[in-house]
Amino acid sequence: MKKQLSFVPISLLTLSPGKPVPVDIYSWVHGADKPHLFLASDRILESDLLKNKPDDVELRLFIEPSSRSDFQQYLQRLVNDNDHIKTLNDERRSAIVSEVVRDVLANAFKSESTSTIVGTANLLGQHIASLVSETQLSMTGLSKILHHDYGTFTHSANVALYSSLLALRMGFDEYSIEDIAVGGLLHDIGKLSIEDRILNKAGKLDDMEFRIIKKHPLEGFRRLLSEENVTTCQLLMAYQHHEKLDGTGYPVGIESDEISKVAKLCAVVDVYEALTSKRPYRNAMRPEQAIEIMSRDVGKHLDGEILEIWKEFVFENEGALS
Numbered sequence: 001m002k003k004q005l006s007f008v009p010i011s012l013l014t015l016s017p018g019k020p021v022p023v024d025i026y027s028w029v030h031g032a033d034k035p036h037l038f039l040a041s042d043r044i045l046e047s048d049l050l051k052n053k054p055d056d057v058e059l060r061l062f063i064e065p066s067s068r069s070d071f072q073q074y075l076q077r078l079v080n081d082n083d084h085i086k087t088l089n090d091e092r093r094s095a096i097v098s099e100v101v102r103d104v105l106a107n108a109f110k111s112e113s114t115s116t117i118v119g120t121a122n123l124l125g126q127h128i129a130s131l132v133s134e135t136q137l138s139m140t141g142l143s144k145i146l147h148h149d150y151g152t153f154t155h156s157a158n159v160a161l162y163s164s165l166l167a168l169r170m171g172f173d174e175y176s177i178e179d180i181a182v183g184g185l186l187h188d189i190g191k192l193s194i195e196d197r198i199l200n201k202a203g204k205l206d207d208m209e210f211r212i213i214k215k216h217p218l219e220g221f222r223r224l225l226s227e228e229n230v231t232t233c234q235l236l237m238a239y240q241h242h243e244k245l246d247g248t249g250y251p252v253g254i255e256s257d258e259i260s261k262v263a264k265l266c267a268v269v270d271v272y273e274a275l276t277s278k279r280p281y282r283n284a285m286r287p288e289q290a291i292e293i294m295s296r297d298v299g300k301h302l303d304g305e306i307l308e309i310w311k312e313f314v315f316e317n318e319g320a321l322s
């Protein structure tokens with residue numbers, strides 16, 4: 001049996017009862033010395049399999065690394081099966097969609113081709129917009145599902161989902177929510193031009209490195225400008241998401257009313273996602289800590305009204321947090 005480290009963790013929520021999974025799935029119960037086969041490939045997940053598990057035992061599921069692409073294809077088929085995905089409960093559906101968005105976006109980013117990324121973002125944006133419009137998502141539920149590592153694609157996938165949720169609450173229509181979801185997926189595309197050494201640096205950036213980082217909004221804007229099917233909203237999200245209300249942001253240093261509403265929206269969830277994710281030099285912050293820090297900058301950096309709407313969403317199910 002291989003060591004646990006060689007297995008890839010998956011969420012139980014991504015398994016769909018009644019649908020066979022094309023790969024072997026292993027479980028590793030706390031205290032056990034090795035993983036056991038939980039569900040053999042192409043067997044249907046029966047709800048009985050979960051009944052024998054005591055409620056206080058956390059069931060951790062894994063697949064072998066060699067099964068990863070087959071598992072992702074299975075998830076993609078589930079997402080594309082519109083009739084089936086709509087029958088799933090909100091938590092299961094959001095787990096499947098977010099896994100697919102993250103993984104498919106990761107592959108597109110690896111291609112380093114702007115056209116491939118834009119094409120992929122347009123497809124994924126539709127799934128995100130439907131998910132957000134048709135389900136009741138809460139930050140408590142999302143925190144169990146979303147990854148919080150520091151990769152540009154993970155960050156972009158989370159920002160896209162958060163942007164759409166915020167847009168829905170700000171009253172944007174369904175068409176705009178999809179537009180904004182795609183913008184979230186693309187907002188940091190300019191980082192493709194920055195070396196990993198600088199993006200993943202564990203210590204403080206020196207002046208030269210920070211100057212390079214500050215080029216990514218303009219670089220992203222340039223990349224997107226030469227593509228078809230990119231909207232003004234998406235261009236503005238990429239170009240202006242680091243501008244601040246008091247004019248101290250970058251790349252231009254424009255102020256309050258000069259910054260577009262969608263870029264202000266993007267800035268709120270961009271900062272929130274960054275603070276609540278693990279960084280090479282610090283641990284992830286808790287939601288209340290992140291909101292507290294963001295509130296200090298209202299009027300200088302972030303738009304107060306938009307932050308207030310985001311804050312309401314984050315704390316909506318605060319009673320359920322424990």
Ligand SMILES: [Fe+2]
Binds near residue numbers: 187216
């Ligand atoms: Fe950025």
